[in-house]
Amino acid sequence: MKKIVSTQGITDGLFFALTEAIRERVDDKLENLFRQTYGTDIRLSPMLSYELHNGEVTEIQLTYTVDNPTPQQLIWLCEACEDFYNLYGFMVDDIPDANSIYFCATDLFDMASLIHALDCQTVSLESILCAVDAHLTERDAIYSPSGAHLIQIPNVEHYRIREGTLFVSPLAARHCNQLQRLEIPYGMLFDDHSLTEFPQELMVKQWTTHYDGTPVEEEEDLDDDMPIFDDHGVGYSHDGKILMSCRYTFNETHYDVPDGVEEIDFGAFCACRHFLELSIPRSVKTIGDSIFGNNSGVIIIRDE
DSSP states (O other): OEEEEESSOOOSEEOHHHHHHHHHHTHHHHHHHHHHHHSOOOOEEEEEEEEEETTEEEEEEEEEEESSOOHHHHHHHHHHHHHHHTOOOOEEOOSTTOOEEEEEEOSHHHHHHHHHHHHHTTOOOTTTEEEEETTOOTTSOEEOTTSOEEEEOOSSSEEEOOTTOOEEOTTTTTTOSSOOEEEEOTTOOOOGGGGTTSOTTOEEEEOSSOTTSOOOOOTHHHHTTSOEEOTTSEEEOTTSOEEEEEOTTOOOSEEEOOTTOOEEOTTTBTTOOSOEEEEEOTTOOEEOSOOBOTTOEEEEEOOO
């Protein structure tokens, strides 16, 4: 059996950053789906909230508030959300003159389904919430699925945090009355401010090499893999021959791929909020699958 816990030691409240991510990355697509399906416009305002009990998440709720809706529009919005998120169970708020709908997840299956639905829309909750085995005790280490977040340090005398870990939860050491020595891998974000919940006499070693003593690779090699973005937020390889991806701020309905580009990567415009008319030169030889987002698009090959 699993349970969902907080990776940041949060208390009951609202996911402000994730709510803003939904607003930026999802709402335009959902409003467009509603317009295409029901022939009318709506304006949405999302809110993602949660409840905790003894560190365990007991409820996650996604709410959409609508400007001046009719009762029929709210019913339609439930249907549209279920189709869009592939998530059954959206309901109209039952208060008088309701102007909102919601999906309330109170069991592990529904919470996992909601987390997965948002993740499919590139709104990841892993930095906030994590599913873990319920049988784990305070003597077990708990990491997020990707290993980026250390949620709980085991209550032992000496612990070496896994290499590749980037963040440690503010409450990761709340059970660690036996912890005396802690080793921090190179590259992890950890400083004196991270020690507020740790034992006062803790000895900390921050490594400048790998644990086996080998030096850390130069970061210049990683820079070569990072795209160079144009004024529209579209990223290209350093030689300009590969169109790699667009940022979530990309907000165009028409885009001209520059001459000389030879390849367009898989899912390059998956973050696009609109139906996209993509003009490409004849130099393009390879186009990956699923390059457009949920609103689809069309490719126009232009003459040189």
